[in-house]
Amino acid sequence: MSTANPKKVLFLCTGNSARSIIAEYLLRAKGGKRFESFSAGAHPTGRVNPLALWVLKRHYLIDASGGRSKSWDEYKDVKFDFVITVCDHARETCPVWPGQPVTAHWGSPDPAVAEGTEEEKQRCFKDVASQISRRIDLFCALPEEKLTTLRMREIGEKFSLAAAAPLPR
Numbered sequence: 001m002s003t004a005n006p007k008k009v010l011f012l013c014t015g016n017s018a019r020s021i022i023a024e025y026l027l028r029a030k031g032g033k034r035f036e037s038f039s040a041g042a043h044p045t046g047r048v049n050p051l052a053l054w055v056l057k058r059h060y061l062i063d064a065s066g067g068r069s070k071s072w073d074e075y076k077d078v079k080f081d082f083v084i085t086v087c088d089h090a091r092e093t094c095p096v097w098p099g100q101p102v103t104a105h106w107g108s109p110d111p112a113v114a115e116g117t118e119e120e121k122q123r124c125f126k127d128v129a130s131q132i133s134r135r136i137d138l139f140c141a142l143p144e145e146k147l148t149t150l151r152m153r154e155i156g157e158k159f160s161l162a163a164a165a166p167l168p169r
Contacts, residue, residue, distance in 0.1 A: 006036040007081040007147070010101075016041025016069040018052040018112045019086040022129050025056050025064040026136045034140070038080075040072035049112050055125040060133070082152065086132070104152030106135050134158070 009027060013020035016039055024039035031037065048067045056062040079099035086106050108131055114124040138155045139147075 006031075006033055007144075008078065009035050009037045009082040009084065010072075010075060010078075010080045011037070011039040012041065012072060012083065012085045013039070013087045014042050015045040015112065016071075017045040017047060017049045018125070019108050019110065019128060019132065021048050021052050021064060021067050021069070022056060023084070023086055023106075023132050023136065025062050025067065026060065026129070026133050027139075029060065029062050030133075030136050030140050038075060038078075039067075040070050040075055042072060044069040044071050049125075051111065051121060051125045054122065055129045059126060059129060082147070084152070084156075102147065102149050102152055104149065104156050106132070106156040108132060 009031075011020040011023040011027075020039035020041065024037045027035055027037040046069050048064070048069055053064050053067070056064045080101040083101045083103045084106050085104075086108055087110060088105075088107055108128045109124070111121070111124040111128045114121045135155050135158065138158065139152070142151060
């Protein structure tokens, strides 16, 4: 595949403070010049969760300090090749994007709502980031002709944390 025209990928979440930021930065690191990644939210919090920055730095050696929480309205006129929701609310309220991008839902529990000790919260972020990382590994491993809606949805169904213990409250 030519890297002259990288595929544009948008990760959507409600607050754009944790899951979508993690996905955006993991794809930037793993996708090389093949993909251009972005993230946004339906109702952005206005700040990136410090534990999202922590998990990217600590476990993936990625500096995401330049990340920012922003509205999906910022991208309303951008033609994306892929639009991936990472939370159920964004999936239900996702707007129609120009150019008919491939869409998929890669739901993950929201680590930002986890309660407990700092160690327990960090564990939640690590688990969710690991799930997102494995999905992005699969995404990056697919040749261009396999990057279809069906394949994208299959990736979302793999590596579910649903069977894992619930997040601490």
